[in-house]
Amino acid sequence: MLTENLTTATDSSNRSNRADGRAVSLTDVELTTTAEMARLRLADGERSSLRAAIEQILGYFDQMQDIDVSEVEPTSHPAVTASNPRLHPAPLRQDRAVDSAARWRSAETGALVQRATETEEGFIITPHVF
């Protein structure tokens, strides 16, 4: 039963894609560009399966076109502090100068830097950037 419903849902999203005149297919160039932006190198063997998975999800996203949201403000964050006197969010830290070098020398930060593969005198070694 569920599978039938899911098939129907997929069909209807395909219909809406056609109605929008937008085929949900990813060209080779689009896939490559997206992967470059995501700093991922796709092996030949994984390109087709990733492409199929992405196209399927993007087609599903088009279902969102069926609902009118023109008069609706976006919600970027579900914080619910407004207008409730019982709720007290974390205060912003004070905007003042601090000795950042001292923070970098702290044990915790030092321990974090030590997690990198290559370090030297509290700095992380990287290959040449330029």
Added chain:
Amino acid sequence: MDQQAQQAARGWARLSEDAALRSRWGERVRTLNAALNALIQFDPESREQQWQRPAGDLEHASPPSRLTGLPFVVKDNIAVADYGLTCGSNLLRHLQSPYTATAVARLQRAGSRVVGKANLDEFGMGSSSQHSAFGGVVNPWDAGVVAGGSSGGSAVAVAAGMVPFALGSDTGGSVRQPASFCGVYGLKPTYGAVSRFGLVAYASSLDVIGIVADGAELARAVFEVMRGVDEWDQSSIEVAPDDARAGGSDATPDAAPTVGIPRSALSDLDPAVAEALALCESRLQEIGCKTVNVELATLEYVAPAYYVIATAEASANLARFDGIRYGNRSSQVAGAAEELVLGSRSAGFGQEVKTRILVGTYVLRAGFQEQYYQRAQRIRTLVRRDVDRALERCQLLLLPTYPVPPFKVGGGGLDEFQQKQVDAYTCVANLSGHPALAFPVTISDGLPIGMQLMAPPFAEDRLFSIAGRLERKWPVQRAPGALTMDDLVPAEG
């Protein structure tokens, strides 16, 4: 805590006092874990000193509480100092955390002991706990079905009786769905109720640290310790005490609340799940609750909106994993830094994570933001309004955790895409920010089926109260072969 829960807690607390008992327990957990793969790290013997040290010796320790001496495990995307922090990923396979998440530290100060790190879908992305670089998690009810995910290791550790409670993370149902699949309790707190400091970010506007527990009252006790504002998490919120709570949870006006069921939005339920919903409704009525129908018309847009937001935020959050600062560095260092980043990420991330990063990157591309991310955020507003409106007519909402029973390993009719589509029932609380508690209802064909209750923001108390009353009247069946402290005691004599 009721008498039974107190007795169980005392059993667990004996671990602190009895080294021989600890040793037998450790052995049993190891044997269970060899079959279930719930824990990535379990080495309490090497941390024997933590049992010797009374909670009062810890800095800022709380007075002894009902959590004193209780062992727990932490999903491996939540930081605990000197434990690994793999996130179930090859990329972070060797990372050791230098610090401890606030939620974990608060439990430690209350006397609870971290004893291991739980397996998960890589970076919390999945509904089956099969997407882990450390192998899939096995459901103790049936090795042929998945444990659910992404906090499958946490749910299985509790269901198998390794520990009484565990921490997980819930971005779209990742605590509640595995809890339901394994027949235990799973809380997704209100967004902001529990500090996320130390949780490796997946989708920041949706992520919360949640609780898996073997009872509703224990979940309440853990939540009470974890919750509250934290200077290290700007999104955390302190809630001033509410006078209505002063008389004890069962004595409040919520003792017999009205429960809304969005029946018209629940059309695609598997018959076994529909039956469990009907059973749960009749039990709620039997303890004095009134049930009403409510509308949740936007439910059909929840899953696509959720996945747009989750993948978009994931693509940004996971950009930090570059193989330079932490995590495995690609051995292809001959080229420029860019080559190192590409090589480390491509070799380190699994397929599901790559898919989500690529989808998230695509929807955030210039020109597409209004079509995807902005639209999803507007739908999020509508979903939240819908839930708020429904909760004007009732004190709690009841809906299934998942529309089908635990599915078979390998998908069992649900491929990766379909597993995303059916996440709507859990994702709704992440989009809206409301708290939700999954609880076991029945066993169907040998597999547990759970429901979830949703409450207004910061009204977690209502969830524990009703789930606790159901639990006392209809005790929950334990998974086959689950360990109990009683099993370990006779060996003493």
